[in-house]
Amino acid sequence: xxxxxxxxxxxxxxxxxxxxxxxxxxxxxxxxxxxxxxxxxxxxxxxxxxxxxxxxxxxxxxxxxxxxxxxxxxxxxxxxxxxxxxxxxxxxxxxxxxxxxxxxxxxxxxxxxxxxxxxxxxxxxxxxxxxxxxxxxxxxxxxxxxxxxxxxxxxxxxxxxxxxxxxxxxxxxxxxxxxxxxxxxxxxxxxxxxxxxxxxxxxxxxxxxxxxxxxxxxxxxxxxxxxxxxxxxxxxxxxxxxxxxxxx
Amino acid sequence: xxxxxxxxxxxxxxxxxxxxxxxxxxxxxxxxxxxxxxxxxxxxxxxxxxxxxxxxxxxxxxxxxxxxxxxxxxxxxxxxxxxxxxxxxxxxxxxxxxxxxxxxxxxxxxxxxxxxxxxxxxxxxxxxxxxxxxxxxxxxxxxxxxxxxxxxxxxxxxxxxxxxxxxxxxxxxxxxxxxxxxxxxxxxxxxxxxxxxxxxxxxxxxxxxxxxxxxxxxxxxxxxxxxxxxxxxxxxxxxxxxxxxxxxxxxxxxxxxxxxxxxxxxxxxxxxxxxxxxxxxxxxxxxxxxxxxxxxxxxxxxxxxxxxxxxxxxxxxxxx
Numbered sequence: 001x002x003x004x005x006x007x008x009x010x011x012x013x014x015x016x017x018x019x020x021x022x023x024x025x026x027x028x029x030x031x032x033x034x035x036x037x038x039x040x041x042x043x044x045x046x047x048x049x050x051x052x053x054x055x056x057x058x059x060x061x062x063x064x065x066x067x068x069x070x071x072x073x074x075x076x077x078x079x080x081x082x083x084x085x086x087x088x089x090x091x092x093x094x095x096x097x098x099x100x101x102x103x104x105x106x107x108x109x110x111x112x113x114x115x116x117x118x119x120x121x122x123x124x125x126x127x128x129x130x131x132x133x134x135x136x137x138x139x140x141x142x143x144x145x146x147x148x149x150x151x152x153x154x155x156x157x158x159x160x161x162x163x164x165x166x167x168x169x170x171x172x173x174x175x176x177x178x179x180x181x182x183x184x185x186x187x188x189x190x191x192x193x194x195x196x197x198x199x200x201x202x203x204x205x206x207x208x209x210x211x212x213x214x215x216x217x218x219x220x221x222x223x224x225x226x227x228x229x230x231x232x233x234x235x236x237x238x239x240x241x242x243x244x245x246x247x248x
Numbered sequence: 249x250x251x252x253x254x255x256x257x258x259x260x261x262x263x264x265x266x267x268x269x270x271x272x273x274x275x276x277x278x279x280x281x282x283x284x285x286x287x288x289x290x291x292x293x294x295x296x297x298x299x300x301x302x303x304x305x306x307x308x309x310x311x312x313x314x315x316x317x318x319x320x321x322x323x324x325x326x327x328x329x330x331x332x333x334x335x336x337x338x339x340x341x342x343x344x345x346x347x348x349x350x351x352x353x354x355x356x357x358x359x360x361x362x363x364x365x366x367x368x369x370x371x372x373x374x375x376x377x378x379x380x381x382x383x384x385x386x387x388x389x390x391x392x393x394x395x396x397x398x399x400x401x402x403x404x405x406x407x408x409x410x411x412x413x414x415x416x417x418x419x420x421x422x423x424x425x426x427x428x429x430x431x432x433x434x435x436x437x438x439x440x441x442x443x444x445x446x447x448x449x450x451x452x453x454x455x456x457x458x459x460x461x462x463x464x465x466x467x468x469x470x471x472x473x474x475x476x477x478x479x480x481x482x483x484x485x486x487x488x489x490x491x492x493x494x495x496x497x498x499x500x501x502x503x504x505x506x507x508x509x510x511x512x513x514x515x516x517x518x519x520x521x522x523x524x525x526x527x528x529x530x531x532x533x534x535x536x537x538x539x540x541x542x543x544x545x546x547x548x549x550x551x552x553x554x555x556x557x558x559x560x561x562x563x564x565x566x567x568x
Contacts, residue, residue, distance in 0.1 A: 013495050013515045017384040026381075037496045092350075093359065118382050118495055123362055127318075127350025136427040137318065139347050142489065152431075156490055157316075157343045158443040160435030166428040176496055181483045211359030215375065215388040220521065226528070226538050231547030234559045237527070240543060242563065245525045247447070247504040248471065 001055040001146065001168070004106060005043045006099060006113035006125070007074050008036035008089075009067035013118065019217045026119070026217070028066075035070055038114025042174035044183055045144060046112055047078045053146070055110075056080050060102050062095045064088055068200060075195035076187030082198070087205035091212045092120075096128035101206050103133050108169070110146065115139050115173035123173070130171035138164060142177025250285040251277040252334035253302070254325055256342060260292035264407075264444055265340040267300045271408040272400045273338040274301025275367045280336070286414070287328045289313050289321065298414035300407065306331070306419035315433070316344050319426040322351035327421040329356055329395065336374075337397045342443055349399055359391040362399035365522075382495045383521035401522065402443060403501045442493065445474035448502040448523070450493060452478035454509020454530065454549055458486035463553045464508065470560045476500065478510045494519035509549045512537025529553065 011017070011031045018027040035043065049055040059074040060083040061067045071082040083106075085098045103111055111130075116123035123139075130137030136151075138144075142161065143154035149168045154161050156177065172178075187195070229237045241248045253273035255266035270286060277284045283303040288294050290313060294305040306328050313320060325348070329337055337352065339345040341363060353360040363379045365386070373390040376398060380387035391398075442448060449468040455461065461475075468475045475491060482492035493500045495515035501522035508529045510516060517540045520526065528541040529552050538544045545552055 011381075013518075017381045019385070091359075093353070096350075096354075120380050120387070121363055121382060122360075123346050124350040124353065124360055127347065128354050131351045131354035137351070138428060139318075140343055155343075155347075157433070157435065159437075159439065159441035160433065161490070162433045162435075163431045164428050165431055176492070177489050211353075211391065211393045212361060213390045213392060215390060217380070218377075218386040218388065220383075220386070223540065223542075226541045226544045228538075228544050228546065231545050231552050231555075234545070234552070234556050237543060237545065237556070238559050238563050241504065241525070241527070242567075245504070245542065247525045248560075248563070 001049065001053060001110060002106065002108045003046045003049060003055050003057045003110045003112065004103060004108040005039065005046050005057060005059045005074070005079065006111065007039050007043070007059050007061045007070060008114065008117040008119070009033050009061055009063055009070040010036045010117050010119045013037065017219070023216045023218065024214070033070055035073060036114050036117045038116060038118070038175050040184060041176055041178040042112035042114060042172065043074055043077060043079065044179040044185060045174065047185070048179070049146065050078065058083060058106065060085065060099065062087060062089045062098045071200055072195050073187060075198045075200070076191040077185050078191065080198065082200040084200065084202050085205055086202050087208065091210045092122040092124040093128060093211040094209060096125045096132055097207065097209060098205055099125065099129050100132035102203070103129065110168055111135070111171045112174050113172065115175045126171050126173035133169065135169040135171045136166045137171045138166060139173030141172045141174050144172060144178060250283040250304070250332050250334055251280065251336045251338060252325070252329050252332055253284060253286050253338040254345065255286045255288050255297060256340060256344065257288060257291040260290065262291060262296060263342070265342055265402055267407050268402070268405055269338050269340045269400050270297055270300035270302050272367065272405045274408065274410055276336055276338065279368065279371050285332050285334070287325055287419070289324065294416050295414060298412050299409055301410035301412050302414045303412060305414050305416045307416050308419050308421065310423060312423045315430045317426045317428065317430065318344070318347040318351055319428065320423050322348040322355060323424050324421045325352050326355045328419060331419070335395055337395070339397065339399050341399055341402045345399065349397055353397050356395045356397070357393060358395035358397045359393040360397040360399065361389050361391055363401045364398050365401045365404040367405070379522060382518040383499060384518050401501055403446065403503060404522070440472060440474040442474045442476055442491070442498050442500060445502055447471045447473035447504040448476050448500050449473045449506045449508070450476035450478070450510060451481070451508040452510030453480050461487070463557065467553055467557050470557055470564065478516055507537055507541070508553060510537060511535045512540055
């Protein structure tokens, strides 16, 4: 089984979010970039398929050279080969199209992406990719088993979960649950050393076709100070929620 | 040319989000000077949609669509959009709508913006405001394609009543076979889900152990709220992952979010930032959550929560 794991290069979850160039660009100054957490759950599940079922695992990112340390980290965790499509990620459709080319060229059976990136939160790349390569698609995936060409997956739905059966080729939008937080791997020294020798292939982008354009960013209005209510005076809290906030 | 809206139902009844996206679609239709057509799949009574501005309902009744399937439903919406020559398609931010929207986008060659929180500030270029960086920021985005798909963030627009009456029309699209088959659905039906909830009661490690969640569930019941939890609580296995809210868990955009024994890590605050009113109950007055909250109580959850339950019960009884 040939697995491709899509890796988004995103600001660490603790990052302060600021913008530059007239609020049109994310300010990367002082920001630590990491593997998108939803992708990391998928990558870790892919490692399981590699170790238990002999799958090969490649990772891919659409982005400039600045994303390579993130791909190297994926290699250090255990991926075999990394691919970087050399173009800035502009919108979901453009990224999905570039990934579709990589999937077709590489003949991948299973593609695992995160259900969404934690920066743009578009939640569209995995589904668009599946449709573009005519593969089956399961998103919000919290469990995945593959046996030959059949697959069983569990999808989180609003208020519960559903179990589905499907087959390869398959695209997964993964999230926590695919593996547990405690299963995530921190690259060890040997992994880091080996990652330096593993191939990181840069391929050129096919087109720059986009469907949406980011105009600018805004930060939420800053909040007023909290209104403290004494623990012995909860009638006041009920009163405020009813009469002032009007939420009960 | 009408604005097409996918109004979701469950067991024949419309979900609340259906009325919200219908209200949103009506606002967009007014901007464009056109009408609203809803697609309702296996819904019993579609007349309710008129109240939220829907002019026409394409009523789909098909046993093959009994269980949600992204590919089949995307195909139904594609056929409806073509039938109506719609240039704008509005969907919700439910798990199902977010599942089908990217498929629909490819099928319609449409640009798609998810998590949209306001009506378009302009329809040419078609400009929307959406959340990004997990609610730490907003992104103003244009959708540049001929056909556009807008995914409306839950509880962002609200319900707006209109005194229109909806005409129903039977619509019988072809349903393609899907390579994904639903084997079983495991769903709690008697509880409010985080996605649909107007009020969410959430608790953290301050509760000391899973055995103490009884009072959280009781508080939620009194308020008709959904229950949620912080990341450490789900990582410890005290509560299911499906309750984890925050940057890597579920986003919460409720009208009221009550955080009990949650310190307020930046990832948690990001996930709940879209909620309108936030209440924090915590023993530590220095907890970061107090900076993000509207109302705060410094106190021990084990004393405050039971007392609050009693106060709310009395309030309910008095206002019933």
